Amino acid sequence: MNENSLLNPTSRRNLLRGAAAMTALSYSRVYGANEKLRLGVIGAGERGRGDMGKFQLDPTVDVVAVCDVYAESIDKAKQKAPNAKSFSDHRKLLEMKDVDMVLIGTPDHWHAQTAIDALNAGKDVYVEKPLTLTIEEGPLVVKAARVNNRICQVGMQQRSGKHYLQAKQEYMDTKRLGKITLARTWWHGNTYHLRRAPASLQQQPSNLDWARFLGPLKWRDWDPQQFWNWRAYLDFGGGQVTDLFTHWIDVVHMFTGQEIPSAAVAAGGVYHYKDGRTAPDTISVLLEYPSEMTATFEATLAPGVTGEGIEFCGTEGRLLIDRRQYTFTPAGRGATPVTVQRMSDLDADHVNNFIECVRSRKRPNGDVLIGHRSAQASHLGNIAYMQKRRLNFDTVREQIQPL
Structure with a gap:
């Protein structure tokens, strides 16, 4: 894959800047089998909370932060993770030093940028499929994972079934x-x-950040x-x-x-x-x-x-x-x-494979390049x-x- 052909100068500088900010400790970090892994959840809707529950089946995983543009989704996630800190902007969550890995369960148009931000921040990433909204975004996410030496699993759970x-x-x-x-x-x-949409959403809730939800998309x-x-x-x-x-x-x-x-x-x-x-x-x-x-x-x-x-x-x-x-x-x-x-729970198998790879630093079953290629075909x-x-x-x- 020729990743550089789709990288503009600004994107290259951002990736290199993120890599330079990584500490020697974060590159060499290897976790013991029973050492706690601290998870941040970005996108706490129905799918995000479902994935979070699979992570919580592992007793060594602590959910320490939850981010969503809709406070009601955060409240629902915190029913299962009451001690987690709350955020409406994923960049603030990524500033937390005690977050080791992130789960990205946002709508598709936020997948690539959120994953790149998390990888540049030194976090290992489990991102729901599809990896990208557009065909051009894939090589950027792949390069961010490789430059920052991070584990990046895409949620194509058949790979672990x-x-x-x-x-x-x-x-x-x-x-x-x-x-x-x-x-x-x-x-x-x-x-x-x-x-x-339920009747409760016919008027925009005061605790829902619509502008943040739209993100890079044109205003409506x-x-x-x-x-x-x-x-x-x-x-x-x-x-x-x-x-x-x-x-x-x-x-x-x-x-x-x-x-x-x-x-x-x-x-x-x-x-x-x-x-x-x-x-x-x-x-x-x-x-x-x-x-x-x-x-x-x-x-x-x-x-x-x-x-x-x-x-x-x-x-x-x-x-x-x-x-x-x-x-x-x-x-x-x-x-x-x-x-x-x-023979088993596909979602749990895939999450378990990611957790194992966070500890071992081996490539996961649904590695970011695999995720890019399947999104690319679609x-x-x-x-x-x-x-x-x-x-x-x-x-x-x-x-x-x-x-």
């Missing part, structure tokens, strides 16, 4: 599927993209739907593609070893929910990879259509996998399928959708080729 790892070992690593020519993925009826007056259901607006995220496909394309990358598409096409639109959303309620993406394989994604929010999964289609059989189980069906008429159920699908054309992607320079 035991039944995913077993399926990969049994059927992909052994070539029992033969040559993979198609990986089909789908995720229909995800209700998070249909959330309606208070809009309860854009705050509550930000996933439906392309200003804040990439819709179903970056929210859902990023998970599944990451599994495709993990299983096949192919991480950089060579082309992308997409089609879809707001076909049913004419409620002001800008992210399509129905979308189809097709990516082509250099190994002569295609990966597809289909998603619709149409009422009555639900379900999600991944199907690897090979010359010697097919493998169907989701978060509950996997099923291998050998090629040939009358073949008997083999099904294996999920961004290509969204860009193809918005530009209404086939994108050809330079897999060496990792750049969209001009028309």
Whole structure:
């Protein structure tokens, strides 16, 4: 990956300034197995609090700080971490010397900048997926992690899921599927993209910093739907593609070893929910990879259509996998399928892997570069959708080729 090609001089100076500010102690810091790790939570909404709870399953983790633009979210988080300090600006939290690691559960448009700020402050980072809002942000976050020698895990929990790892070992690593020519993925009826703002938010709460929530985005007056259901607006995220496909394309990358598409096409639109959303309620993406394989994604929010999964289609059989189980069906008429159920809590497994890597300083399962590559693949699908054309992607320079 040519990270420098996307770094402007100001970004380079900021990264180097952050690295220079690091102390020798923070570079060499290695924690004992029972030594306390102090966590700061940035973004204490429903997902952030859920992730925080997984961290708290480890008795060596203390939640010492919580940050959110909405005081009600902080109050809810502090019900589980009553001694945590409260902040509305993540930069103030990052000034705390006794914060070792941070969990970033903000909306997508804050992921990259918050992660870079935390990495430059010498913190190890667990950031929810997608890593970035735009395709250009990825190399900046990767470089911040590498320059500052920090652990950065992206929340793609399938990377740590035991039944995913077993399926990969049994059927992909052994070539029992033969040559993979198609990986089909789908995720229909995800209700998070249909959330309606409660009556309590019709007027902006006095303890909610709307300007801080918008951050780098252009100003717009208070809009309860854009705050509550930000996933439906392309200003804040990439819709179903970056929210859902990023998970599944990451599994495709993990299983096949192919991480950089060579082309992308997409089609879809707001076909049913004419409620002001800008992210399509129905979308189809097709990516082509250099190994002569295609990966597809289909998603619709149409009422009555639900379900999600991944199907690897090979010359010697097919493998169907989701978060509950996997099923291998050998090629040939009358073949008997083999099904294996999920073995553990994927979220807890992924958090545990991060904590282990904070202690050992090894690269985590969902390392920042892996997170960048999976977000990048999703961004290509969204860009193809918005530009209404086939994108050809330079897999060496990792750049969209001009028309």
